[in-house]
Every structure is written in structure tokens, then in C-alpha cells.
Amino acid sequence: MRNFTRPGYLPVMTHKMWLRIVWGHDRERKAAHAWAAEQAEDADDWGDRIDGALWRESAGFARSLAESARPRVQELVSAGIDLGGPGGIELLYFLTRILRPGTVLETGVAAGWSTSAVLGAMKVNGAGRLYSSDFPFFRIPDPERYIGYVVPEELKGPWKLHIKGDRRNLEEILLPGTKVELLHYDSDKTRKGREFFLLRSRPHLGENHIIVMDDIQDNMVFREYAETQGLYRVFPYEGKFIGVTGPGLAALERTAGK
Numbered sequence: 001m002r003n004f005t006r007p008g009y010l011p012v013m014t015h016k017m018w019l020r021i022v023w024g025h026d027r028e029r030k031a032a033h034a035w036a037a038e039q040a041e042d043a044d045d046w047g048d049r050i051d052g053a054l055w056r057e058s059a060g061f062a063r064s065l066a067e068s069a070r071p072r073v074q075e076l077v078s079a080g081i082d083l084g085g086p087g088g089i090e091l092l093y094f095l096t097r098i099l100r101p102g103t104v105l106e107t108g109v110a111a112g113w114s115t116s117a118v119l120g121a122m123k124v125n126g127a128g129r130l131y132s133s134d135f136p137f138f139r140i141p142d143p144e145r146y147i148g149y150v151v152p153e154e155l156k157g158p159w160k161l162h163i164k165g166d167r168r169n170l171e172e173i174l175l176p177g178t179k180v181e182l183l184h185y186d187s188d189k190t191r192k193g194r195e196f197f198l199l200r201s202r203p204h205l206g207e208n209h210i211i212v213m214d215d216i217q218d219n220m221v222f223r224e225y226a227e228t229q230g231l232y233r234v235f236p237y238e239g240k241f242i243g244v245t246g247p248g249l250a251a252l253e254r255t256a257g258k
């Protein structure tokens with residue numbers, strides 16, 4: 001029988017359990033990366049196929065945002081603050097323009113590239129409201145100041161930012177009766193974080209919603225979810241992968257080019 005009172009038993013067990021968890025995560029990450037790489041297709045080809053003119057407009061928006069945000073990025077660099085770079089701007093702009101969603105939910109704002117993409121498209125649509133969830137990045141001084149730092153002032157009208165962390169923010173955002181048509185998940189990349197988001201948002205998904213998830217190579221959550229949805233797309237982005245799924249994707253592809 002195991003002698004649980006033997007000195008050193010508990011630290012050894014804790015270490016073994018820790019190794020098992022880390023090894024399990026590592027194995028899952030490798031499998032998720034391999035799956036994403038196998039599924040991946042070029043976003044430009046996909047966008048062109050769905051609506052070439054709108055994809056070009058989206059690429060134009062991404063270029064002009066990068067240009068206009070340059071001074072703010074420079075300020076961040078000079079202050080030694082790294083909030084991460086742009087991710088999937090064309091795709092989010094494109095989906096917001098083509099779906100014309102009444103309500104968009106995003107998690108993970110940081111400097112606000114994805115936020116700017118959705119708000120930029122909403123401005124052209126002349127409709128829509130964006131709810132964003134984030135929390136201050138505690139390793140920098142005055143962190144609230146930098147959330148959404150690159151979001152142009154003139155786009156902020158339809159934006160509601162919540163900064164208490166996803167668990168508390170989603171309680172505030174997803175009220176009874178709230179329906180969301182486009183969701184972008186880019187905050188807590190752990191299995192637990194992603195599963196919480198998918199479960200918590202489920203009663204609030206609009207009939208033809210689309211879910212976009214960043215960094216799907218981190219674990220199998222996107223694959224598991226997407227395979228229940230039928231259609232999904234995976235796009236490579238700077239060595240990482242973005243996943244897109246939901247009934248709105250099938251609807252979009254059915255009507256593409258008509």
C-alpha cells in the first residue's frame with residue numbers, strides 16, 4: 001500500500017501529475033497544429049470566391065488602418081509596450097460587411113486591431129453594435145489606457161468595452177434576449193476558456209451566426225466544435241491559424257457569386 005505520510009511522497013506525486021498534465025497539453029497542441037495545417041486554405045482565394053470586390057475593399061481597409069495607426073504603434077514601441085500585432089483584419093472586416101450583423105461580440109481587444117476591423121465595417125454598413133471583452137494587461141502601468149489604443153476615435157460610436165475579464169463581462173453583455181450574429185474569440189486560449197465561451201454564448205447565437213476563433217492550433221477545442229457544425233474553414237495567419245464556423249458560413253457560401 002502507498003505510504004502517503006512518507007516524507008517527500010506528496011511533492012513527488014505533484015511533480016508527476018504536473019508532468020502528465022504538461023505532456024497531455026503538449027500532445028494536444030501538436031495534434032491541433034497538425035490538424036489546422038492540414039485543413040488550412042488561402043484566405044485570399046476564399047474571399048475572392050465569396051465576393052472578390054468586397055475582399056479587395058477589406059484588404060484596402062487593412063492597409064489604410066495599418067497606415068493610420070502607425071503613430072500610435074510608434075508610441076507603444078517607444079514606451080516599450082507590446083500588445084501584439086494585427087490578426088485577421090481583412091477577414092473580420094469582410095464578415096462584418098457581408099453579414100451586416102446587428103450585434104457582434106469579441107473577446108480579446110489588446111491594441112484593438114480586430115475591434116477596428118469590425119467597427120470600420122460597421123461604419124460603412126451604417127449599422128451594428130460591437131461588445132468587446134478584455135481585461136487590463138497588469139504588467140504595464142496604467143493598463144486601461146492602452147486597451148483599444150489603435151482604434152480610431154471616429155469609429156468608437158457603436159462600441160461598448162467591458163474590462164472585467166470574460167467570465168464577468170459575458171454576464172454583463174449576454175443578457176436574456178441578446179442575440180449575436182458574429183463572434184470573434186481571441187482572449188483566453190486555454191481549453192477551459194474556450195469551452196466556457198462556447199457554452200456561455202450558446203443561448204445567444206443568432207440563427208445565421210458565424211464564430212471566428214484565433215490561434216486554433218493551441219488545442220482541439222475549435223476542431224471538436226467545428227465538426228459538430230458541418231462546415232468550417234481554417235486560414236493560416238503568420239504561422240498561426242484562424243478558424244471560422246457556424247450556420248452563417250454555409251449560408252454565405254451557398255449564396256456566393258449569385
Ligand SMILES: C[S@@+](CC[C@H](N)C(=O)[O-])C[C@H]1O[C@@H](n2cnc3c(N)ncnc32)[C@H](O)[C@@H]1O
Binds near residue numbers: 109110189
Ligand atoms: C491576442 S490579444 C487580442 C488581440 C486583438 N484581438 C487584436 O486584434 O488586436 C489577447 C487579449 O485577450 C485578453 N485576455 C486574456 N485572457 C482574458 C480573459 N480571461 N478575459 C478577458 N480578456 C482576456 C488579453 O489581456 C489580451 O488583451
